[in-house]
Amino acid sequence: xxxxxxxxxxTTLFSDEDKIAILAAMDSYEVSDRNxxxxxxxxxxxxxxxxxxxxxxxxxxxxxxxxxxxxxxxxQRLQSATSQIKSGVDMLLAP
Amino acid sequence: MAEKSNDPHFVGSADASISKSPETSQKEKFTLTSxxxxxxxxxxxxxxKFEKNVIxxxxxxxxxxxxxxxxxxxxxGARQMGHGVLETVKAQLIGVPVFGLLGGIAGGLFxxxxxGSMPSGxxxxxxxxxxxxxxxxxDFSRINEVLGYEAFPTSSARSSSRGxxxxxxxxxxxxxxxxxxxxxxxxxxxxAGIDYNKKVAEKEHLPKVGWYDWIASNIGVxxxxxxxxxxxxxxxxxxxxxxxxxGGIFNIAKGYLQLGKQ
Numbered sequence: 164x165x166x167x168x169x170x171x172x173x174t175t176l177f178s179d180e181d182k183i184a185i186l187a188a189m190d191s192y193e194v195s196d197r198n199x200x201x202x203x204x205x206x207x208x209x210x211x212x213x214x215x216x217x218x219x220x221x222x223x224x225x226x227x228x229x230x231x232x233x234x235x236x237x238x239q240r241l242q243s244a245t246s247q248i249k250s251g252v253d254m255l256l257a258p
Numbered sequence: 259m260a261e262k263s264n265d266p267h268f269v270g271s272a273d274a275s276i277s278k279s280p281e282t283s284q285k286e287k288f289t290l291t292s293x294x295x296x297x298x299x300x301x302x303x304x305x306x307k308f309e310k311n312v313i314x315x316x317x318x319x320x321x322x323x324x325x326x327x328x329x330x331x332x333x334x335g336a337r338q339m340g341h342g343v344l345e346t347v348k349a350q351l352i353g354v355p356v357f358g359l360l361g362g363i364a365g366g367l368f369x370x371x372x373x374g375s376m377p378s379g380x381x382x383x384x385x386x387x388x389x390x391x392x393x394x395x396x397d398f399s400r401i402n403e404v405l406g407y408e409a410f411p412t413s414s415a416r417s418s419s420r421g422x423x424x425x426x427x428x429x430x431x432x433x434x435x436x437x438x439x440x441x442x443x444x445x446x447x448x449x450a451g452i453d454y455n456k457k458v459a460e461k462e463h464l465p466k467v468g469w470y471d472w473i474a475s476n477i478g479v480x481x482x483x484x485x486x487x488x489x490x491x492x493x494x495x496x497x498x499x500x501x502x503x504x505g506g507i508f509n510i511a512k513g514y515l516q517l518g519k520q
Contacts, residue, residue, distance in 0.1 A: 178334075191328070199326055218305065221300055243513070
């Protein structure tokens with residue numbers, strides 16, 4: 164039960180309001196529903212994590228290519244720019 | 259989605275495809291460097307795929323949640339439909355119920371700052387978007403009060419302004435304010451709202467808006483430049499919103515602007 168509650172708290176599937184309502188009612192759910200809920204959360208979170216990874220990879224690859232093609236004079240600027248964008252995307256899409 | 263202009267000097271967002279009038283002068287256009295355009299393109303294309311994956315996954319989860327017996331689970335399932343990445347990112351914001359107001363305040367500040375610097379054709383679609391996003395006249399009044407100037411018109415003024423493009427240039431503060439509201443909402447990721455896309459974009463044949471558009475957009479870049487320079491807006495954003503989210507936006511915007519420097 165604690166394990167599932169932790170998953171509910173951490174999942175990106177539910178809003179905070181939904182999380183509170185579900186956690187408050189958790190004790191009243193049947194075991195079969197709790198098991199089904201855990202599976203639903205796992206599936207969604209896995210898809211979300213995978214999608215985030217694909218997005219970051221696509222953006223990161225483009226940024227790396229831009230940096231790799233940089234002329235010597237622009238290396239420092241582009242390194243700083245691409246790092247900033249990468250860190251921004253990381254922060255924005257952090258779980 | 260509307261087709262993107264291949265013109266590197268396009269006006270508006272890569273996706274929003276805000277049309278250029280023939281009289282739009284060269285000085286009114288904004289230039290993206292090749293690096294900026296590459297980043298905008300990949301963020302848009304990958305963002306669309308990302309968004310679709312998340313929406314699909316949410317809808318799949320929704321179907322299963324609705325089959326469970328707990329009312330809270332069924333309700334949560336019902337709220338999943340059509341929600342994408344936006345919902346996840348929004349969850350990082352503090353005080354979501356008041357964010358509309360805060361977004362409006364910040365947006366009004368941006369609007370005031372950039373007022374008069376935008377080409378006339380640029381504003382019109384944004385006025386429609388802005389008008390749709392603002393709730394009530396009392397919201398407008400509260401925002402105007404905080405801003406200390408009339409950034410937002412009453413509902414009747416909004417209605418009449420939609421059909422009159424001259425208001426865009428004549429009503430500087432109003433146009434800037436609504437533009438700003440739009441940007442403020444955008445910063446809260448509200449601009450990518452489902453309601454806008456379903457009710458407004460389709461009905462008005464306007465381009466749909468995705469959360470990923472902000473970085474692909476000149477609007478976003480210009481607005482962020484304003485944010486970074488504007489102390490009051492910065493205060494609102496950093497104090498009222500989750501600093502991690504704000505930090506992420508700032509980092510992307512700063513890096514994106516840096517890509518444009520020669």
